[in-house]
Amino acid sequence: MSVMNKSAKKDTSPILSVRDLKVHFPIPSKGLFAPDRQLKAVDGVNFDLYPGETLGVVGESGCGKSTLGRAILQLIPPTDGQVAWLGKNIVGAPHRDMQPLRRDLQIIFQDPLASLNPRMTIGEIIAEPLVTHKPELGKEEIKARVKRMMARVGLLPQMINRYPHEFSGGQCQRIGIARAMILEPKLIVCDEPVSALDVSIQAQIVNLLQELQREFDLSLIFISHDLSIVRHICHRIMVLYLGNVAELADRDSIYAAPRHPYTKALISAVPIPDPEIERNKERIVLTGDLPSPLSPPSGCVFRTRCPFAKDKCVQEPPVLERVSDSQEVACHFHDSI
């Protein structure tokens, strides 16, 4: 039986709609009179997210995926654009309005130990969201819920009084997941949740996230640089490059028939644990280095490394176009490549 919810919930409306989201950071300029430079971490991202769906956000350093995740949750204030949660725009919402929404919007971090307060017991850490949003609950009830959640994520409930440094990386990540899940949110942003873990533990955590998604009908935004894991867990995938969306497609389409040259290069670059296949596969190796987000190339930001770049790419930035039911690409020449 398939563990993936078929993302055929397109007939329902999206729970999250992001339109033209921009996050620019002013960098103080070097000279006394020169204007501040802008670091365009996220520069115009559009997508929708449906209930029960996992959207993968992939890209390399400087693509803005982590910033995007935080901007959606309003942990970093967006510079421009709209984020509609359950139909209402939350960009610029005052603290008082955001507060109740936070029960449904949660985040899991890349560094499992750093995301836990070293001076609190894991029981207190997991209970904190409950204490914040349901102050009417008594201590016994809170403890019972914490223990249930600990068991659900695979932690021994009797460890409730232990401190984070007494656990391994994988267990710390489970604690983080328990904390994120305790209020039964609707959306969890997972910021590289398994990158810092040992390979043999990554699979455990990925499986756990999938189980929780099925059980609680969660939507996940899964940020990662690991395309193999993303293929396994995500329904749709968005590829970012220097703050722009290169391609957004459902899983099968993007891996079988990627349209954007960057997506093709990215997929071909991932080493496959199979000597015959890996040594004989066709490689698309990009030239040059990632440009600095402080001075992104004009027109299409990918043109400096693209093997197919033409004049038009220098002049005009490509727009994200829908090329099929399940695929959108931002490239002037996606047809001919």
Place this chain on the structure above:
Amino acid sequence: MMNKSEKTALLQSAGAAEEIEGRSLWRDARIRLFRNKAAVGSMIILGIITLLAIFAPLLSPYAYDQIDWSYIQEGPNWENGHIFGTDGNGRDLFIRVLYGARVSLAVGLLATTVSLIIGVTYGAVAGYFGGKIDSIMMRFVDVLYSLPFMFFVIMLMVVFGRNIFLIFVALGAVEWLTMARIVRGQTLSLRRREFIEAAHATGVSNFKIIFRHIIPNVLGPVIVYMTLTIPQVILTESFLSFLGLGVQEPLTSWGVLISEGAKVIEASTWMLIYPAVFLALTLFCFNFIGDGLRDALDPKDR
């Protein structure tokens, strides 16, 4: 990965199994501290001095302001109970040294506690909110820092008279500034850590984040600074008393005793030696404990 039946069993045992005691970082630090012999020795000595100070009246047949007309400015004498001798007014030096301990330790601890409470809160708030609030708050600290301390104290003394509580206030008012700076620096670096972001994402109020997440994690350097502040405060108080600005007669402090003793150093050396030794010993002890705490709380060891 566990299968379903294992999970159910786990859930059922969730209530039944005994909770395991956690090993907090404070406990680890305490263990490391107690391995440090100099620190432990210092704690014992300070403990003894504190006990002597508390039980002072029981330890001598004389009161601290009682004049023994038969034994004025005479050296140590075990037979008549003046084990440290007497001062120029015939008062027993032993009990006066112990009363001096009361004043010095009280001033040291209280002033430092006041500075701790004000400084930590101020610094954490400034560091946490950053931006304009931080700028204004820290500029205020800078201004206060540049005011000459002695003038401030003298003004207080002139206006309100020589009052021991004023000394606490004056000293606390100066020490909190450095504490605020230290805590602000620590808070700034802590603010970007993921567990603070997680608290934001959960919707925890700013107040709770400062008191639940930030302050417990800056306490390490704060505690170390505290143990190093106490000797500074005691020394300052002694200095003020030496200058005649400290406690009022007949109450005494080590600074007053040292001041009196210094005047007759050649003729009545005991009047200088005993209070000076107690003062020096106390200062050493606090410094060794402070060093021990710094090593014990050093997160590098984790």
Place this chain on the structure above:
Amino acid sequence: MTTNHILTVENLTTRFQTPDGEVEAVNNVNFHIDPGETLGVVGESGSGKTQIFLSLMGLLAKNGASTGSVRYKDKEILNLQPRELNKIRGVSMSMIFQDPMTSLNPFLKISRQMTEVLVEHRGMSESDALARAISMLDRVGIPGAAQRVHMYPHEFSGGMRQRVMIAMALLCDPEVLIADEPTTALDVTVQAQILDLLRDLQTDFNTATVMITHDLGVVAGLCDRVMVMYGGRVVETGSVRDIYYDSHHPYTEGLLKSMPRIDRADEESLFAIPGQPPNLQNLPKGCAYQERCEYVFDRCCAERPLLREFGNGRASACFREDDK
């Protein structure tokens, strides 16, 4: 007795003294490397894969000590005095690390750091050394090598810095190159460039290479033989095809099964090895893998399985071999 192995390691054990007791990071490791071959050393945290090579390069932390034998050609090099070891380190055996930023001196220009090695070890003149440095930078794909050689490390990007490291490591034509997770910190497209470079250099220079990594994909593309480590011990060795298509040790099997594949659409949930990586301070009696193994039986908990050869350069440390 001469062998044709270029590096032979026998009974290597490395212990660290920590405040919480003694930790055996490497336990009785035996292997060899032949000229021109690429050996992949695979393992997760606590496997000891890096400590083996830090031991033989004399780069252990102060609280670590090694016993056993390491022979470079016929010369014993384990625990050699630094002065003697320096004749080999950087000259016949080079090492490159995961984070090039910390391996390069930020205060010295690249030219200085590279020519230093040549002048010291090869007795070259400054100008000859500079020319060789530039040609090596060129060889590793640094554009504008003649100008860039005079820059500082922070002026290079991550991928470029790693190329500089590789260039520096190859300056003296070493016979052994040890690469410790050289691409782990790099973006995947940059990693592809560096792996391509390493493949190229393999054919051109014929240097024996050790590739220490946790990434089974990298090993599949680059290595001739593979050594799998767990809990400070070698658990399986074999040619790259043997390891991937016919693994014997349960850990190797488990690792391969649990890797999500970019070229396959798995509908089932991922196979996950249960349990945690080993705690080196608290290894169980018997096989270090017992708590996670799906084939475990009584003998595994009582006795530690030794690495047993079963022909063709293959070996596995598992009692199941006895039954095969």
